[in-house]
Amino acid sequence: MFEFLDKFMPGILESLLPRASSYAVQIDVLFDVITILVGFWFFLVLGYFFYLIFRYRQRDGHKAEYISGETHKQKQAIEIPHYLILVCDVAIIIPTFLVWFNIKIDVPPPDEEVRIVAQQWAWTFYHAGEDKVLGTEDDIVSVNELHIKNNTQYSYHLESKDVMHNFSVPVFRLKQDAIPGRVISGHFKPILEGEWDIQCAEMCGVAHGIMGARIFIKSEAEHNAWLAANTPATSDTGTLAIVNQNRSQEKKDRNNG
Amino acid sequence: MAEVVHVEVGHGEHHDDHHELSFWSKYIFSTDHKIIGFQYMFTGMAMALIGGYFAYVFRMQLAFPGSSIPFWGTLSPAAYNSLVTNHGTIMIFWVAMPVLIAAMGNFLIPLMIGCDDMVFPKINRLSYQIFLLSAIVLLASFFVPGGAFGGAWTSYAPLSAKAQYNSTPFGAPLWLIAVTLEIVAFLLGGINFITTTMNARAKGMKIYDIPMIVWMIVIASILFMCSVGPLVAGAVMLLFDQTLGTAFFDANAGGDPVLWQHLFWFFGHPEVYVVLLPAMGIVAEVTCTFARKKLFSYKLILYSSIGLGILSFFVWAHHQFISGVDPRATYLFTTTTLLISIPVAIMLFAFVATLYGGSIRFTTAMLFALAFTGEFLLGGVTGIWLGSSGTDIYLHDTYFVLAHFHYTFVPIAIIATFAAIYYWFPKMFGRKMNESWGKIHFWGTIIGFNGIFIPLFILGAGGQHRRIYNFQNYPDLAGADMQDMRVFATMSLIVMLVSQIPFLINFIVSIKRGEKAGKNPWKANTLEWVAPSPPPHGNFGPVLPEVYRGPYEYSVDGREKDYWPQNEKPEPEAS
Structure with a gap:
């Protein structure tokens, strides 16, 4: 309609x-x-x-x-x-x-699942990997980059480690608050290949302004190539690196200000 | 009676023969409702300058990210957040509330209902003193270690609850204490407004003879009292979370962070109508006087405002459509939110209909009142995109929201307030403000205001989200055309701010040098125009006025004069 x-x-x-x-x-x-x-x-x-x-x-x-x-x-x-x-x-x-x-x-049954974890001030995305099940060894973890396959029904599970954040993808017309202590699920189905902004749309502290990420929507072949190129579940240290970088940036700003 | 009018530091003063008070008891610790009204008004104006300055600083950062800002320097992200947060807080709690409700309520209610003072003058004085303390606490928070609170004016937990999250260990509690003190001040003031209006009206003033602005302030005070309880409770709980280690809003220890949002918005949405209603009242008074018309459908406006007040208690969760409340709840809140368009539309239609058949005088006060109706209309209708939960999924927390509520709050707190100041200035200080400068002020304000927020609607619809220090960090928002709109908005803000300079000069100069206004320079009907300008202590002298008719009997058929003051004795029937 x-x-x-x-x-x-x-x-x-x-x-x-x-x-x-x-x-x-x-x-x-x-x-x-x-x-x-x-x-x-x-x-x-x-x-x-x-x-x-x-x-x-x-x-x-x-x-x-x-x-x-x-x-x-x-x-x-x-x-x-x-x-x-x-x-x-x-x-x-x-x-x-x-x-x-x-x-x-009316949530449709998903083909794929992603887990999204927000924290001050970074996004961590857990892609289900080949077995299409979250929480297994072949999960691919990436920071500030969400990789998804075009024309596929996704279900997301949104969490926050510290304060309120908001998972916002303007090209999807999607916003959802991330709330500490809860897992909030939702769905989306990408229909257009490309690369766009993910925003944090809820005030979340000093570096709220730089808590952005990118979403990569690719064809099945390209997406599978990306899956294959990323060895599973070793990049959690990447999250820490980015968080630490943001925190030291905040300290610098504070000293300057 | 010989009157000596002399003016000092911006306060109108009148020497009564039997009173000789010192400067301190006359101006600082006064219990006179007019002086307390002035205290609120001048404090509110000073805070408006601070809030406007904050807006200038952060808009400059958005237009020219990272560059050094004249009169500030380089702006850090932490300072940016503090300025945004406190701009909102100041403009709502320390500008709109004190000027629209406290200043207008204190100055006007006893004069318009024909009594000599508030019924609880000392509570009134205490109210201002607590208010002043709250303003000082808020401003002091900029000078503590860690700086002022920067977690947005909504102060969502758990960001606001823990210093490890918000990095303002002293700023956050001081912000909460300041807001709580301010609320206490307005509760004390509200008791006075309601009691005075209900018990101290002039002889003959029936319930439908009360001027609309008095009704509106009374209804607003009742709304405020009914809605503010949960916020005070929430504020105390949040303060305990911050300072005593409780966990009311800490999910890890069994609390619920969304609870704060409910408590805040249960107050926060009626609060919009708390400041809207007095502004509507001002516009009703000014429109009737300068259109020389009776207010169209007095009772319908009154009942609509009561309906609006009741309905406003059932809409708060439209701020939380996507914040984790059960999706089914939004059906209820979308419906109530859209229904609220009806009482608001009735009131605006009544103002428009009041112009029909009128004879409109375009004084500065009238221009501001007309501008309120036109601009608020846009602010009101844009609320429908946001009240509809479907579009709110996308528009939530974008600049569309920001532009929407500035289109409601600026007409309320700035435009209607200017209408009131230009209209009642002769009564406050015995002299008129300069009309030519007033019109320069008017056009600068209106053009600047629209220039700021129309681009922000477009940016918001284009996906620009709020409270961002530098949009160049977002590739999709960093385009040159979007940046041009940000620069345009900032330039318009500067136009609007610069336009306030003629106002301030006009205001200060007119207190001493303005054209003398008699008792009733606008040929208006309500009782405040019966008192001398400025009114002495005790307002009307030994004999209080008596009321014979409603407040808006303009252009009555068969009368030579086109106004008919409420206190004028009816001529005996010639038969």
Whole structure:
């Protein structure tokens, strides 16, 4: 349904950044639907507002009218638009519920899984490896680099070691808080090959501003080549190196500041 | 009666024959509601300058990353976070709250309901003193080891709970103590506003004769009192986590970090309406006076604001759609959030409808009031993208959110406040502000304001996330076109800030040299215009005014004058 509606929409978000996940189109269409409904009301009211300001400016020989706004007929001037707004609200709530259900509640069975661990100030990604099971010896651990295969349904399990972080991939239209003490699962299915930003979108301390990572979406062949080139589960020291580097950078900033 | 009006350090003063008070008891430890209102107003204005300066520093960093910033120097990431955090904190708790509620409430309520002072003048004085202490504690946090708190104005646990995470062992507790003290101050003030309005109204002033701004401040105070309890409890728990080693928000020891978010936003969202309602009240007063019109549907506005207040308690989790609450909960909160558009729309429509058939005078105060309606409209409608949980998955914590709430808060805390200052300045100091300079100030402020935040909407929709020290670290956000928009926003901020210089000069000069205003320079109806300008201690002299009609009887048919003051005795029927 959203793919169909998309043909008639202005595509505002897509003009700003590409869609790289299967559900990005739903959020983009919802954004456009809201833009059209709300934009209509906004410009209508603003236009009428400016018209009134111009029409009823102070002029010689013109006296203001006495209108209380308490009679039934006068109140309709507000009541009718307000029922129309209620209709628009419903028209927004229904697709909102659909999008939310599709993305957050109706979780498809995954082909692949990744474990994502956030900490001050680095991302660690555990790729399941050949056996497609997390927590086994052939897991591939990488820091600040997430490698995934195009057109594959992924399930992610998000954790935090210390404070709140937020796993945000703008091209996926995806954000999810990482909360210490919880494992939060979600899903995505990449549909576009390329390399994009991963952000931490929740304030997480001094070096929050540099807690970025990159996502690499590759074809199956390229992805398998990457899998083969990386020997399993030895790069955890890499995490420590990056964390230490960030911490010493923070100290330097502090001394400078 | 011979009046000697003389002015000192920005305070209007009136010598009463029977009172000779020292400078200290008159201005510093005064229990006069007007002086306390001024104290709040000047403290709020000073804090606004500090908050504006912070905005200038971090926007310069974003536009020209890493370069040396004039009047600051090089900005470190830790200092950047502190400035962002305290900009938000100051603008909400130390500018919007004191100026809109405390200053306007204190100055206006007794004057507009026709009594001589607040019913609890000493509680009133205590309220300001605690408020001042809270401001000093907050500012002091910039000078302690480790610097001021930098964990965002929402202060999410566990970042805020442990010094090992936030690196501000003293800044974080001081921030919390300052916020808690500020809340105590406003609870004391709120008791006064509600009690005074309910018990001390002039003879004849019925419940629907109360001016809208007084109603709005009362409803805002009630909202504040009902919502702030959980935040105070949360703040104490967080303070214990920071200093005593408790673990209310520590998941490793059985606490829950998301609990803080619930406690914070249960207060945080009604808080938006706590500051919105007085701003709406100001706009109602100013619009009616300068459109020479009766307020369109007084009762509908009043009931809408009460409905808005009630509804605002059921929307808080729309700040937490993606923060690990159960996904099913968002159905409820999306619905309530979108429903809140209805009372807000009714109020805005009523303001627009008030213009219909009017005779609009474009004074500076009226321009600011009209600008509020127009700008807040954009702030209000952009909330719908965010209240819809589906789009919020993407827009959460982007600059779209930031631009949205600045489009609500700047009209509230800056634009409506200026409308109020230009409108009531003659009553405060007995003189008018200069209109030409006022209009320069107006256009600079409005153009600058829109220039800042319209680019930020686009950047936010393009995926730019918040509280980032340097976007050049993100390849997707480092493009030249995005950087140009950041530079444009920063330049607009400088335009907006520079435009405040004519205001400040106009304000200070007009206190002494402005054109003298009589009792009622705007030909308005409400009771404050019955008192002398500026009103003496005790406001109305020995005889308090009596009220015969509602506050907005402008342009009544069959009357020669286009206004009809509330206290004017009806002419005896000619029959």
